[in-house]
Amino acid sequence: MAKKAFSVPRGTSDILPDDMIQWNDLEEKARNILGCYGYREMRTPIFEETELFARSVGQASDIVQKQMLNLAAQGDKAHVGDMTVSGLSLRPEGTASIVRSYIENRFDRAEKLSKLFYIGPMFRGERPQKGRLRQFHQIGVEAIGPESASPYLDAELIALSVDIINSFGIDDVILKLNTLGTKEDKKNFSDYLKQNIGGCLSKLCPDCLSRYERNVFRVLDCKNKNCKAALKGLVLDHSYLSQDSRDYYGAVKAALNILGVSYQEVPSLVRGLDYYTHVVFEVSCPKLGSQDAIGAGGRYNQLVEDLGGLSADAMGFALGIERMLLATSSLVQEQRQGIDLFVVVLEERFFPRALQILKSVRCQGVRADMSFIAGSMKSQMRQANKLNARHVAIIGEEEFNRGILAVKNMNDGSQQEFSLEDLDELIKKVKT
Ligand code: HAM
Numbered sequence: 001m002a003k004k005a006f007s008v009p010r011g012t013s014d015i016l017p018d019d020m021i022q023w024n025d026l027e028e029k030a031r032n033i034l035g036c037y038g039y040r041e042m043r044t045p046i047f048e049e050t051e052l053f054a055r056s057v058g059q060a061s062d063i064v065q066k067q068m069l070n071l072a073a074q075g076d077k078a079h080v081g082d083m084t085v086s087g088l089s090l091r092p093e094g095t096a097s098i099v100r101s102y103i104e105n106r107f108d109r110a111e112k113l114s115k116l117f118y119i120g121p122m123f124r125g126e127r128p129q130k131g132r133l134r135q136f137h138q139i140g141v142e143a144i145g146p147e148s149a150s151p152y153l154d155a156e157l158i159a160l161s162v163d164i165i166n167s168f169g170i171d172d173v174i175l176k177l178n179t180l181g182t183k184e185d186k187k188n189f190s191d192y193l194k195q196n197i198g199g200c201l202s203k204l205c206p207d208c209l210s211r212y213e214r215n216v217f218r219v220l221d222c223k224n225k226n227c228k229a230a231l232k233g234l235v236l237d238h239s240y241l242s243q244d245s246r247d248y249y250g251a252v253k254a255a256l257n258i259l260g261v262s263y264q265e266v267p268s269l270v271r272g273l274d275y276y277t278h279v280v281f282e283v284s285c286p287k288l289g290s291q292d293a294i295g296a297g298g299r300y301n302q303l304v305e306d307l308g309g310l311s312a313d314a315m316g317f318a319l320g321i322e323r324m325l326l327a328t329s330s331l332v333q334e335q336r337q338g339i340d341l342f343v344v345v346l347e348e349r350f351f352p353r354a355l356q357i358l359k360s361v362r363c364q365g366v367r368a369d370m371s372f373i374a375g376s377m378k379s380q381m382r383q384a385n386k387l388n389a390r391h392v393a394i395i396g397e398e399e400f401n402r403g404i405l406a407v408k409n410m411n412d413g414s415q416q417e418f419s420l421e422d423l424d425e426l427i428k429k430v431k432t
Contacts, residue, residue, distance in 0.1 A: 034164075040116060050078035111145060118139075186277065189240045207224075277300060288323060340391060342393070343405075366431055393408075
């Protein structure tokens with residue numbers, strides 16, 4: 001009986017060698033830009049205490065209610081709303097972990113503003129579809145500390161997110177902007193929504209009815225046509241915010257104008273994570289269809305204190321790598337990088353010499369390879385072409401006896417002999 005063949009789990013994917021070229025390119029560009037802006041990379045574990053996510057992302061959020069991937073039977077039990085779940089969960093996002101680490105490692109003692117970034121996988125038990133995965137990757141950026149409390153920092157971070165996205169050749173994006181105000185303003189906003197939506201509950205979908213009770217902001221996100229129609233007359237004019245919060249928002253917009261970053265104000269943008277205060281934003285790429293947010297973020301001035309640290313304002317964002325790759329896939333036809341040198345070995349007994357040559361040239365940064373079976377010249381040349389080799393060196397009887405390599409330039413067909421006594425000349429030739 002044939003043995004069962006395994007497939008990659010739904011909502012995850014293998015990143016194959018050809019894909020890695022684009023992944024590495026994207027990460028390198030991001031690291032360079034983040035370095036220019038003064039951000040330092042760090043890494044946290046891919047799982048944490050479930051309670052950390054419940055207390056930061058929010059007990060009532062969809063992420064914590066429906067999408068957490070618990071590590072069954074690991075760690076003490078945790079209580080999420082009325083559920084009792086495993087004490088450890090795969091991280092659905094990076095901000096909570098970074099704040100946990102910021103507090104635990106007493107970053108506040110060393111600096112008044114910590115500028116941090118991370119690149120890595122996140123996990124959400126969502127129903128998979130195009131652009132919505134169970135394991136996906138984020139480039140996340142967080143600025144934490146009392147000195148982050150500046151509208152100029154908000155504007156700079158938002159501009160940074162757009163800079164990184166643009167550096168991948170993605171220009172057709174819309175930056176959506178809104179403010180939720182302080183913790184107290186959010187309470188007023190929530191009361192305002194409850195009052196104004198309360199009259200049309202019968203027209204809302206069952207999901208929105210429960211959102212109305214648990215987290216009324218999420219009603220504004222509903223894609224259901226009837227819910228959208230029911231909310232049409234709702235006035236979202238920031239009148240529920242304090243004057244200070246409105247002034248802060250005005251200062252962020254003015255700084256964005258100075259930086260030449262264009263934005264669309266979307267007063268219904270509330271975001272699905274509870275920790276946000278003040279400015280929230282989302283960068284979307286309309287051609288991606290229903291999952292069009294390629295990055296999002298905002299301020300979270302309360303979170304450090306809520307997680308047991310000293311009060312510290314903070315702001316950050318995260319970009320979804322897979323969604324950015326979807327947005328670039330129509331632009332970039334990535335060429336396989338290719339190698340500098342392929343060594344064709346015509347007889348088994350020449351392999352020891354070929355191995356030595358490969359070792360020597362690779363030490364000098366030459367990308368080199370060979371076939372490990374002394375097949376026909378034709379089959380080895382086919383392999384060289386497949387690897388996109390720019391040069392091919394042949395070791396046959398004559399080359400072996402004379403201690404030389406005959407090297408063919410695959411672009412122009414020219415041939416040249418090199419002595420094995422001194423490989424420097426060969427290295428110079430094939431590396432250019
Ligand atoms: P988020 O909006 O949940 O925010 O995720 C940020 C980005 O991650 C999204 O815009 C999207 O590109 C990508 N993403 C999210 N879920 C999925 C999924 N299931 N499949 C594929 N891509 C996905 C956060 O995670 C916050 N931690 C951002 C932040 C940092 N706020 C402040 N600091």
